Amino acid sequence: MSDVDLGTAFIPALHKPPAxxxxxxxxxxxxxxxxxxxxxxxxxxxxxxxSTQIPQFLEQAGWxxxxxxxxxxxxxxxxxxxxxxxxxxxxxxEVGKEVGYSIRFEDVTSSTTRIKFLTDGLxxxxxxxxxxxxxxxxxMVDEAHERSISSDILLGLLKKIxxxxxxxxxxxxxxxxxxxxxxxxxxxxxDEKSLESESAADIGAIVSLEGRTYPIDILYxxxxxxxxxxxxVSTVFDIHTTEPKGDILVxxxxxxxxxxxxxxxxxxxxxxPLGSEAILPLPLYAGLPTEQQMYVFDEAPVNFRKVIxxxxxxxxxxxxxxxxxxxxxxxxxxxxxxxxTGIETLTATHVSKASAAQRAGRAGRTKxxxxxxLYTEEAYQALPDANIPEIQRSNLAPFVLQLxxxxxxxxxxxxFLTPPPAELMIKALELLYSLGALDDYAKLTRPLGxxxxxxxxxPMMAKTLLSAPAFGCSSEILTIAAMTSLGGSVWITHDxxxxxxxxARRKFAAEEGDxxxxxxxxxxxxTKGRKExxxxxxxxxxxxxxxxxxxxxxxxxxxxxxxxxxxxxxxxAAAHSDPxxxxxxxxxxxxxxxxxxxxxxxxxGTFRNVSGTTVLHAHPSSLMFNRKAEWVIFHEVMETGDKTxxxxxxxxxxxxxxxxxxxxxxxx
DNA sequence: GAGCACTGC
Numbered sequence: 001m002s003d004v005d006l007g008t009a010f011i012p013a014l015h016k017p018p019a020x021x022x023x024x025x026x027x028x029x030x031x032x033x034x035x036x037x038x039x040x041x042x043x044x045x046x047x048x049x050x051s052t053q054i055p056q057f058l059e060q061a062g063w064x065x066x067x068x069x070x071x072x073x074x075x076x077x078x079x080x081x082x083x084x085x086x087x088x089x090x091x092x093x094e095v096g097k098e099v100g101y102s103i104r105f106e107d108v109t110s111s112t113t114r115i116k117f118l119t120d121g122l123x124x125x126x127x128x129x130x131x132x133x134x135x136x137x138x139x140m141v142d143e144a145h146e147r148s149i150s151s152d153i154l155l156g157l158l159k160k161i162x163x164x165x166x167x168x169x170x171x172x173x174x175x176x177x178x179x180x181x182x183x184x185x186x187x188x189x190x191d192e193k194s195l196e197s198e199s200a201a202d203i204g205a206i207v208s209l210e211g212r213t214y215p216i217d218i219l220y221x222x223x224x225x226x227x228x229x230x231x232x233v234s235t236v237f238d239i240h241t242t243e244p245k246g247d248i249l250v251x252x253x254x255x256x257x258x259x260x261x262x263x264x265x266x267x268x269x270x271x272x273p274l275g276s277e278a279i280l281p282l283p284l285y286a287g288l289p290t291e292q293q294m295y296v297f298d299e300a301p302v303n304f305r306k307v308i309x310x311x312x313x314x315x316x317x318x319x320x321x322x323x324x325x326x327x328x329x330x331x332x333x334x335x336x337x338x339x340x341t342g343i344e345t346l347t348a349t350h351v352s353k354a355s356a357a358q359r360a361g362r363a364g365r366t367k368x369x370x371x372x373x374l375y376t377e378e379a380y381q382a383l384p385d386a387n388i389p390e391i392q393r394s395n396l397a398p399f400v401l402q403l404x405x406x407x408x409x410x411x412x413x414x415x416f417l418t419p420p421p422a423e424l425m426i427k428a429l430e431l432l433y434s435l436g437a438l439d440d441y442a443k444l445t446r447p448l449g450x451x452x453x454x455x456x457x458x459p460m461m462a463k464t465l466l467s468a469p470a471f472g473c474s475s476e477i478l479t480i481a482a483m484t485s486l487g488g489s490v491w492i493t494h495d496x497x498x499x500x501x502x503x504a505r506r507k508f509a510a511e512e513g514d515x516x517x518x519x520x521x522x523x524x525x526x527t528k529g530r531k532e533x534x535x536x537x538x539x540x541x542x543x544x545x546x547x548x549x550x551x552x553x554x555x556x557x558x559x560x561x562x563x564x565x566x567x568x569x570x571x572x573a574a575a576h577s578d579p580x581x582x583x584x585x586x587x588x589x590x591x592x593x594x595x596x597x598x599x600x601x602x603x604x605g606t607f608r609n610v611s612g613t614t615v616l617h618a619h620p621s622s623l624m625f626n627r628k629a630e631w632v633i634f635h636e637v638m639e640t641g642d643k644t645x646x647x648x649x650x651x652x653x654x655x656x657x658x659x660x661x662x663x664x665x666x667x668x
Numbered sequence: 669g670a671g672c673a674c675t676g677c
Binding site: 075076077103104105119120121122124125146148149150253254255256285286287311312313315316317332333334335346348390398402455456457487488555605617619620621625626638640641643645647 | 669670671672673674675676677
């Protein structure tokens with residue numbers, strides 16, 4: 001369900017003719033700057049029209065002569081598609097002709113395409129084939145201030161490419177005032193000892209565009225709130241009873257808080273004076289089924305005020321019009337990676353000032369608004385200016401692998417916008433070495449390492465896939481790779497339907513664990529279910545997720561074929577193999593890729609990692625939650641609150657660990 | 669015996 005397909009709902013309702021946008025007045029300045037300077041940083045608020053107008057200005061000014069293309073990258077798929085649709089509309093062409101987009105599984109471009117919107121991750125991949133990105137005359141990196149790991153790496157690559165392609169024009173678009181940092185990054189040599197640094201003024205220009213937002217009143221609390229969920233609920237009632245019409249958007253951190261707040265509003269609504277306007281509370285978070293997410297875009301019924309309780313999804317990814325009041329709890333759940341333990345954590349932390357500003361800005365899209373912050377002004381002043389960039393708190397193994405494949409051998413010296421901590425880099429290098437992707441000199445191995453980099457799955461799964469032919473289970477591992485990469489959205493869980501979900505899963509349950517259960521579910525989907533939505537409904541499978549699994553599987557299958565690896569996924573082959581033998585081949589193959597994620601069950605039913613230092617719990621969604629096992633491997637580990645959970649667990653034999661990872665376990 | 673913010677190839 002994270003696979004939201006909100007399509008047209010994301011297109012901003014405000015559809016002013018382009019000539020009326022503030023950016024129109026800056027057209028000549030922008031074109032002059034881009035012509036003159038290799039790097040132009042464009043600072044503009046949401047609604048300034050930078051993403052839609054700049055590429056069209058450039059196209060009109062002749063930047064697509066000689067068949068060159070203007071690329072605009074976005075951090076999210078929905079943004080890439082919806083902006084392309086709007087620009088094609090303004091341009092007066094069909095999407096995929098002069099204006100197109102390209103995202104994973106969807107290349108809507110053609111030989112006539114001049115303006116191409118794509119995700120930043122995809123452009124990095126294009127560099128594997130075309131290292132200088134020579135098809136493009138201009139590359140615009142949109143939403144760079146979000147500091148996604150992909151856009152950070154892309155900026156580093158562009159800086160390298162620029163040195164070999166001085167004619168390339170780079171545009172960085174950002175909503176906040178980090179413009180100087182971006183410009184300084186491109187003017188620095190990246191090497192402190194070098195004196196070759198060009199001056200910032202020679203390299204880059206900064207253009208500021210005014211936005212199209214309305215003034216927003218910001219209000220703080222006198223004293224800190226003890227319980228911000230409770231405070232959010234009472235604040236909603238205060239706004240409702242004292243403030244004029246207008247919908248309310250409340251930022252909380254997660255599903256639990258949101259459900260709690262929605263329920264509290266429903267219960268207490270009865271106390272509202274008779275005849276007064278009612279409140280319609282709506283939840284919004286990524287785990288919600290798509291239909292329920294869509295409710296937030298509907299206009300509230302007559303005599304109702306719409307109140308949306310949302311996670312961070314409404315901060316940048318989803319735009320809801322008509323919001324006049326924003327209530328901000330001041331917290332967000334952030335993912336971080338601990339290189340010492342290799343465990344990801346998901347914890348509530350204070351928002352940054354930039355985040356708080358972005359949240360407040362959601363109130364002023366259609367008329368002047370108000371933002372009520374559930375913290376004191378002193379607390380606000382103490383907030384960090386910006387979030388820690390993703391690249392400084394993530395597992396870097398997939399990105400180190402990509403950089404190596406791009407020919408950047410010394411990744412420790414790669415010119416990062418902000419360098420990640422050395423521990424993160426070392427941890428990533430160690431893992432890649434243990435998987436055989438890097439040799440003793442930390443050089444990418446061929447063909448293994450190079451192939452792992454080309455596969456669009458994380459390194460441990462890439463190793464598993466590439467080992468599969470040797471174990472005689474390519475077809476099954478292809479399915480397992482596709483299913484696990486869906487990230488837990490396979491099963492539908494409706495409210496209060498936990499028991500049903502449990503029994504639905506049990507239909508496909510395999511004694512060996514979750515990976516084989518996922519395999520069974522997929523095989524039933526493509527054979528018995530004949531890919532029908534009805535089959536999915538009856539078995540509480542997420543139809544969209546299953547359909548996506550089928551495309552991912554297809555893509556991975558094509559990679560393996562291209563590598564010349566044998567795949568026999570004919571029904572006849574499946575019929576001729578002994579199920580127990582097949583299951584063992586799969587478990588052995590999984591061990592060959594996931595040996596670093598091994599654990600042993602204790603007498604009390606919890607697990608310990610191999611060194612015995614960390615207590616791990618089977619996630620309640622796992623089959624191993626209430627079953628006995630000895631040694632297992634798992635796909636994912638995450639710490640939330642006070643417990644560390646492992647998900648997608650499969651039983652293995654201890655001696656397989658030594659067999660497939662002798663070097664990894666020898667020293668432990 | 670209990671639950672994951674978001675994004676991407």
